[in-house]
Amino acid sequence: MDMPLPDWAPRGADAPALSIVVPVYNGAATVGALVAALETLEVPGGLEIVLVNDGSPDNSGEVCRALLGRSAVPITYVEHARNYGEHNAVMTGLRHARGAYVITMDDDLQNPPEEVVRLFLHTRDGGYDVVYTRYAEKKHEGWRNLGSRFANRVADILIDKPRGLYLSSFRCMSRVVVDGVTRYEGPFPYVDGLIMQVTQRIGSLEVMHLPRAHGVSNYTLRRLVRLWLNLAVNFSLLPLRFAVFAGVAMAGLGALGALYVIIHALTGEQPQGWASTMVVILLVSGVQFVILGILGEYLGRTFMTGNRRPQGIVRTVAHGEPVARVGRR
Numbered sequence: 651m652d653m654p655l656p657d658w659a660p661r662g663a664d665a666p667a668l669s670i671v672v673p674v675y676n677g678a679a680t681v682g683a684l685v686a687a688l689e690t691l692e693v694p695g696g697l698e699i700v701l702v703n704d705g706s707p708d709n710s711g712e713v714c715r716a717l718l719g720r721s722a723v724p725i726t727y728v729e730h731a732r733n734y735g736e737h738n739a740v741m742t743g744l745r746h747a748r749g750a751y752v753i754t755m756d757d758d759l760q761n762p763p764e765e766v767v768r769l770f771l772h773t774r775d776g777g778y779d780v781v782y783t784r785y786a787e788k789k790h791e792g793w794r795n796l797g798s799r800f801a802n803r804v805a806d807i808l809i810d811k812p813r814g815l816y817l818s819s820f821r822c823m824s825r826v827v828v829d830g831v832t833r834y835e836g837p838f839p840y841v842d843g844l845i846m847q848v849t850q851r852i853g854s855l856e857v858m859h860l861p862r863a864h865g866v867s868n869y870t871l872r873r874l875v876r877l878w879l880n881l882a883v884n885f886s887l888l889p890l891r892f893a894v895f896a897g898v899a900m901a902g903l904g905a906l907g908a909l910y911v912i913i914h915a916l917t918g919e920q921p922q923g924w925a926s927t928m929v930v931i932l933l934v935s936g937v938q939f940v941i942l943g944i945l946g947e948y949l950g951r952t953f954m955t956g957n958r959r960p961q962g963i964v965r966t967v968a969h970g971e972p973v974a975r976v977g978r979r
Contacts, residue, residue, distance in 0.1 A: 666724070667695025668770050669752045671743030673736050674703045677757035678710045682717060687763035689722040693770060695750070698724040702743040704962075705733030718970025725970040731963040736819070737839045737880070738962045744823075744832050746967065753822045754841075761820040765857040772855050773822040779849040780823050784816040785859040808888050809846045815854060817842045837959035838951060840880040883947050890948065893941040900937050904930075 670688060674681055681701065688699055699721070701714045714727045726746050730739065740754050751770055755761045761783070773781040802817055811817070823831070823845070830848035831841065845852075883889060907930065 665748040665750070666693075666698045667750050667774075668693050668697040668766075669700055669747035669749030670697060670766065671700045671702065671740060671747055671752055671754045672757050673739035673743065673754075674701055674710045674714060674757050675706045675733070675736070675739075676708050676710065677706065678708045678713045680759050681710060681757045682713055684757055684759055684763060685717050685721060685725070688766065691763065691767055693767055696723075698726065698747075698749060700726045700728065700743045700746050702739040702746075703727070703729045704736070704739035705730050715968065718968055720973055721970055723972050727966075727968045727970070729965045729967075731965040734960075734962045735876070737841050738837075740819075740841050741832060741834070741839050742962045742964060744828050747828065750825050751822055752825075752828050753820075755820045760860050762858050762860060765820075769820070769822045769855055769857065772853065773824065776853055777851070778822075778824070778853040779827045779851040780821060780845055781853040781855050782816060783818045783820045783857045784854050785818075786856060787859065809843050810850075811842070811846050812850070812852060815852065820857070835961060836884070836955050837961050838880045838884050838955075839961060840884055843880075843884065879947065883951060889944045893944050896937050897941060900934055904934070 672681070672684065677684075685699060685701075688697070691697065701717075703711050703714055711729060718725050718727055728742055728746055730742065743754070744752060751773060753766055753769060755766070765783070769781060769783060772778075802815075806813055827845060827848050831844040834844050
């Protein structure tokens, strides 16, 4: 009797050992070069590429479709109906990936394609569920590096990740992790937070990081704040606990102030201090608004999740079969 395949096994008899998921946004100038480099890699068990066009305003869709007919490896092209964000695009790509292992990487060529095989083998041979890459020197702008360090410090506190692990978008996951992560259907995915809920068998590998080949980063300050909110609010109750502690602290300060006023009144001194009173009022009001804002963020996200706001609507899916190349085996 045939034994059933384990959860991490490739999907289908012709499924490759490795899938590479690439979210595409304003990547028309680089995605062709990226695919050309990836298709030359010698991956044991074969590879496929999944391109997810996340509502890109440039002609990335045309470039990706043109690649379907001339690539030497299987390509799946998925097009979102609008822009949903990088992590939403990655989730869509993971659902269309068939490999026993899946690598996610950006379309900007800052992660050298030649590092893909090393990352895959390090994950497979090391028995890891996930391997994140780290960089000896990052080639991002200064403010992006600062934002990344801040987000990783916050992640150390908010989610159950190994202390000091750098959360990179260039990562390799096993099938069991991919299947676990893609069970999440909410509108505010944070892939790394979902990974930490699935496994703690996590490794790290140092790789090169190159300057951006074309254009500027698609991450603005607003996008980074939204990403940080997905991390802080969707995968931790710590902000709510912070609100409780802030309320308790302000109540304690208020009690000390009241005791101070009572003692002054009992000793015959007239309580004075309009400025200090206003400072206390403004401080308490500020804390109250922060607490209300935190509660409102949780409530709003719960409302939108209950209303089944989509994680990502797929407009179309196209598949490209590999084209035989002279000299390729």
